[in-house]
Amino acid sequence: MEKQTVDFDANPPVATTEYDDRVRMAIPGYEAMHTMALSFLKSNSPEAANLLIVGAGTGMELVKFSKSNPHWQLLGVDPSSNMLAIAQQKITQDDLSNRVKLFQGYTHDLPDTPLYDGATCILVMHFLPDDGSKLALLQSIAQRLRSSASFILVDIFGEKSSHEFEKMAAIVEHFWEEMGIPPEQRKEILESVNNRVYPIAESRIVELLQQAGFDNIIRFYTGFWIGGWVAAKNSTY
Numbered sequence: 001m002e003k004q005t006v007d008f009d010a011n012p013p014v015a016t017t018e019y020d021d022r023v024r025m026a027i028p029g030y031e032a033m034h035t036m037a038l039s040f041l042k043s044n045s046p047e048a049a050n051l052l053i054v055g056a057g058t059g060m061e062l063v064k065f066s067k068s069n070p071h072w073q074l075l076g077v078d079p080s081s082n083m084l085a086i087a088q089q090k091i092t093q094d095d096l097s098n099r100v101k102l103f104q105g106y107t108h109d110l111p112d113t114p115l116y117d118g119a120t121c122i123l124v125m126h127f128l129p130d131d132g133s134k135l136a137l138l139q140s141i142a143q144r145l146r147s148s149a150s151f152i153l154v155d156i157f158g159e160k161s162s163h164e165f166e167k168m169a170a171i172v173e174h175f176w177e178e179m180g181i182p183p184e185q186r187k188e189i190l191e192s193v194n195n196r197v198y199p200i201a202e203s204r205i206v207e208l209l210q211q212a213g214f215d216n217i218i219r220f221y222t223g224f225w226i227g228g229w230v231a232a233k234n235s236t237y
């Protein structure tokens with residue numbers, strides 16, 4: 001079971017009501033990255049796919065994916081009731097409640113069935129330390145996927161103490177400035193990355209994905225220090 005280090009209810013890295021605006025400024029290509037994830041899922045999922053959205057937050061994947069695919073069913077999992085309350089408002093507003101459901105808790109709390117046709121874990125795993133917690137999260141997802149189901153992982157990556165990572169941090173600070181994030185908020189996000197985020201090298205991400213039972217791993221997105229990988233659930237697991 002994963003060890004939790006971030007709590008979006010008790011001590012959110014960004015106020016949940018500000019999340020939607022802030023994330024679009026802080027994550028390079030946030031909307032485009034989700035559109036890329038959606039395109040991959042569309043080309044690899046059945047018409048009436050049943051998808052698992054891990055760390056559903058305020059509902060970006062749930063709303064975007066379900067609006068684009070009228071026969072898809074989605075389950076959003078997240079421990080934060082405040083984030084899910086915002087997601088629920090959007091689901092109700094867009095009349096998606098019959099196909100989009102929410103579960104407050106962790107993936108390992110879900111029943112073993114049904115098996116899903118695909119899953120995403122976007123901007124979540126970097127909050128977990130690499131002490132077995134990242135692997136446990138990936139395994140809890142893999143266990144709930146049918147053989148050859150698609151999986152999308154998006155995370156901050158790189159080795160924190162490395163020269164490359166420090167250089168990237170300096171570039172990202174300029175990006176935030178260009179995006180109009182005020183200095184005080186830039187400092188807050190950087191502190192959050194320094195103290196509450198546990199990035200790992202891409203080679204380690206690939207290793208963990210393989211250990212959890214995924215193969216055909218390809219990086220599909222890079223936004224400075226944020227990477228996105230697509231993978232398939234291995235048929236031997």
Ligand SMILES: C[S@@+](CC[C@H](N)C(=O)[O-])C[C@H]1O[C@@H](n2cnc3c(N)ncnc32)[C@H](O)[C@@H]1O
Nearest residue numbers: 008054055056057060078079080083122123124
């Ligand atoms: C940065 S938000 C990402 C939300 C959404 N995926 C997006 O792309 O905007 C991270 C979310 O992951 C949730 N989270 C944190 N730890 C988690 C875990 N172990 N399992 C599932 N969700 C988790 C948080 O509560 C938060 O809502």
